[in-house]
Amino acid sequence: MSAQPRMPIESGVPDAFQYMHPALRRNYGQWAWHDRPRPGVLHHVAETGEEVWTVRAGTQRQMDVYTIRKLCDIADQHAEGYVRFTNRSNIEFIVSSAGKVDPLIAVLEEAGFPVGGTGNSVSMISHTQGFLHCDIPATDASGVVKSLMDELYEEYINERMPNRVRITTSCCQINCGGQGDIAINIQHTKPPRINHDLVGNICERPSVVARCPVAAIRPAMVNGKPSLEVDERKCMCCGACYPPCPPMQINDPENSKLAIWVGGKNSNARTKPTLHKLVAAGLPNNPPRWPEVGAVVKKILKVYQEDARDWERMGEWVERIGWSRFFELTELPFTRYHIDNWRGARQTLNSSTHIRF
Numbered sequence: 001m002s003a004q005p006r007m008p009i010e011s012g013v014p015d016a017f018q019y020m021h022p023a024l025r026r027n028y029g030q031w032a033w034h035d036r037p038r039p040g041v042l043h044h045v046a047e048t049g050e051e052v053w054t055v056r057a058g059t060q061r062q063m064d065v066y067t068i069r070k071l072c073d074i075a076d077q078h079a080e081g082y083v084r085f086t087n088r089s090n091i092e093f094i095v096s097s098a099g100k101v102d103p104l105i106a107v108l109e110e111a112g113f114p115v116g117g118t119g120n121s122v123s124m125i126s127h128t129q130g131f132l133h134c135d136i137p138a139t140d141a142s143g144v145v146k147s148l149m150d151e152l153y154e155e156y157i158n159e160r161m162p163n164r165v166r167i168t169t170s171c172c173q174i175n176c177g178g179q180g181d182i183a184i185n186i187q188h189t190k191p192p193r194i195n196h197d198l199v200g201n202i203c204e205r206p207s208v209v210a211r212c213p214v215a216a217i218r219p220a221m222v223n224g225k226p227s228l229e230v231d232e233r234k235c236m237c238c239g240a241c242y243p244p245c246p247p248m249q250i251n252d253p254e255n256s257k258l259a260i261w262v263g264g265k266n267s268n269a270r271t272k273p274t275l276h277k278l279v280a281a282g283l284p285n286n287p288p289r290w291p292e293v294g295a296v297v298k299k300i301l302k303v304y305q306e307d308a309r310d311w312e313r314m315g316e317w318v319e320r321i322g323w324s325r326f327f328e329l330t331e332l333p334f335t336r337y338h339i340d341n342w343r344g345a346r347q348t349l350n351s352s353t354h355i356r357f
Ligand code: SF4
Pocket: 128, 129, 130, 134, 135, 136, 137, 138, 141, 170, 171, 172, 173, 174, 175, 176, 177
């Protein structure tokens, strides 16, 4: 008897249709038009004439089981038992009659979940995992988001920005943060400190050497043990060596700062997607409220709100007025660290798989 091939065990994302509101399932891909009756509410009308209302509320993303139960109870009692999360951790409840919208909003607000985040508002901030799930963060991510959204509450529940504003945060300098109108990212300012006693036991030295984008790491013998050394004149403090080699500690309460970047977007509506650019560096990583970061973000939002034309995304606005005018209006200091044209990157960045010593 021939051996039976082992069948794969499905462990990916489950089929989303089984969790969808029946009206969404029935009309999938057949929507005629939609509008927004008020901030936080989307109204969709299908080609068949069937209608649904989606009520969007903000959450703190990292939720305990009691909060999740509370949200599920609200869905069962005041919506129709269906919820979904957006990738910015907004929760959406779907109902099939207009009469259910106002009572649902009242219950959500009573329970402390603000309704908004649609259209030209500052929607929830998309953020990375922080200390809860990742082994390399230099700051918390959900904490920065919570403290900032507390201050931007009015901009979440209203739609009074020139266009939508998407903010992102990233708790290290190299990995999972995304492009945003405003991005708040960790910025290391000192090269890694190496614990030579541990390197030989923990790190695969050739992989760590290959990981450095500017070829600043070399193998070395220290106190008779195999270790690594960093050429600090080349090191640009990116932190890429730290994940594969934890003894190359780069996180530091004083020297790991926060930086703010402006003008990125993923959408290709009207203009192409853009990369955000550095506008403020060296802000203190100051939990639990990160007030210095909050002040800069609020200043940028205020100037954008006052100066941009209707429907200009933040990057499009800066592109029109020019970066020098942006720094004038926001009163942020412009330094040589902001000049970033990447000419010469081909010579200085490690863009091949070769290991260089
Ligand atoms: S941004 Fe970096 S530190 Fe934060 S969760 Fe992603 S990989 Fe981890």
